Amino acid sequence: MKQPMKILFFLLTILATTSLYAQKSLNDVFANCLISDTESNIQRANPIFIIAIDEANNRIKTNYKNLENLLVEATEKQSWFITQSEEAATIVEIKNVDVKSGWITLGETYAGVFNMDEGETLEFFNPFVNYKIIGNEPLLQPYPTHIKDAYINYIQAGGIIKRAKNEYVLLTPVIFGAHKTRAIYYATSSDLENWTFQEKKIVDTSQIAFAKKEGNVFSTGNPLPLKNGTYLVLLGVEQPNGNYTSAYMILNATLDIVQAPQEIKIPEWHGEQQNSFPLAITKHNGVYRVLFHRRSKRFIESEVHEITTKNILKAFNQNKGISSSKIIQKAKDETGYIRGKADDASYITYNSKLYILLGSEELPSEYLTSFNREYGLLSLENDEWIHDARSPLLVNPVNIYNKYPEYEWTSDHLGGFVSPIVHENHLYLFLTFGTDNPDYLLAGIKIKTN
Known part of the structure; x- marks a missing residue:
């Protein structure tokens, strides 16, 4: 083979290998x-x-x-x-x-x-x-402890927005007291690794007509970009009787509320006599998918459901156009780490395929996952959600801090909610690691995809 042909063959081989490599699944x-x-x-x-x-x-x-x-x-x-x-x-x-x-x-x-x-x-x-903790420390430095004179119990991740190149917003529900009140603030970053917490409140329950006036509101899942440059944000809202209801609001790019929070009008997911909140929303192959968490006073009876529709606002506002509704996880019927509190799930699109990162807080067992919240992976195959049998794939370090003291703050279970984004050959996940004081610390982890 002549030299130019050898070079061409070599380059084509590299290209083919790279193409195959890039097509791997999550x-x-x-x-x-x-x-x-x-x-x-x-x-x-x-x-x-x-x-x-x-x-x-x-x-x-x-x-x-x-x-x-x-x-x-x-x-x-x-x-x-x-x-x-x-x-x-x-x-x-x-x-x-x-x-x-x-x-x-x-x-x-x-x-x-x-x-x-x-x-x-x-x-x-x-x-x-599977992951590296960004900075091997909590995400915000110095870590906020107060907003004005109010002591912060902990800060959650509540969805990530990419506003422009090198411009990211992380919605951050902030909990005051022992879940007494919760309001939505935000943090900003240019590189997904260095974040600044902004002491600017987006919304609290005093602004929501159907909420407990001094109660909890939080955002879940990544906000859904709409055609007019706005974002649909899923909300869990505490009602006057203590039950939660599923709601949403719409923000513009400067995080102003352009549509006030309102209940999702699907009967199973709103009203004082039920207890639920949404977990995640996405659009995949022309179909909107929404995950909901069914809460229960009995720990084992919690569930994750999914609805699909081709018109998300019609479904949310009028309870019309819903294509399907099914249970993804029914805790009392499950085994392993998912036999427990089914309370977190996030959609991830990777190489044009759709996945769910599923978080569950397991019931007592003889396994490491007992009393812990871990995250496993499901993939959408022929419109069915299939568990990766190796799950859970994201687990907190537990007692490893006895060998590596720098991870002591991560020793308790992972906390909801997870906000994912794929960027420059990494999957970034923003979440919380549990500790005793405060309850959780906001953190970011990154996972190499190449």
Whole structure:
């Protein structure tokens, strides 16, 4: 082959490879960060257990065969760990994995007491194979503690708007007291990594006719861009009787309210006798999709529903033109991490495919995910939502801070709501990490997509 032809062939090969590489799914972006089962983290029918022990060399073998997954490198080379019991009450560092022999050499125990007997179950865990925390600290520096004289309990993520190139707005519901009141403020950034909190209130419940006057209002999901340069913002609004109702408002690019908050007029999702709020909205292949959270006084009975329509304002204002309505998650019927409080979900469009990042706060169990809120992935396949069996794929670091003290503020569960945006070969997610004081700290994580 002549030299010019070789060069052309080489370039075409690179182009083809790059094209294929760019077409991978969002499932391919995530690694298996929490391995609780040999087959499915959700079904948990085949738990991982110890089959051999070498006490002299502090190593074990398990029934888990895909040990190459434990060699996946974390974003800052953090270690893999073995955990046991709820919320990783026991956590042991993994020092070496011999894929050929199956021996897993253990390091220091950073929490609890490791039960090393044959037959004992365990999980493998490294949350950092999937994400890097922006700055390894809370998103806002210095972190706001007061607005005027009012003490801030915590700040949430409430949806992200890209107003222009290098101009981003993150809506930030701010909670005062023990969920006594909540109002919507915002932060701004030019690069998605350095943010400035603006002490400018967009809306509170005193401005909403159907709300409890000193109550809670928050935004959820990324605002939906409308044709006239405005944005439809989903709202959860506390009513006078304490129940929540589903609502929306419309903002312009300068964050002025151009349509006041109003209830979504779909009967199942408004009124004082029901308890709900919307979670996310998107337009995909010409169809609008909206996720709703059905609340219940009984923890296990919460649900996530989805409606579809081709005319979102007609559906919201007149209860007309709804194409479908179905349950995505019914907590009491689920297994694994999704058998619990179904209270957060976000749409993500990636390479023209649609996904849901689903957050659930699991009921008590013997797994790391017990009492925790984690996020798994669903993909839309032939108009059906399919779980990634490796879910959850986003988990907070729990007791890893005993090895890496810089993550102590992330030790409690992840909090809703998640605001996603894809930018420059990264998926950015703005959310909160739980802690005891305050309840949550606003943060950003980023995930490489290439």
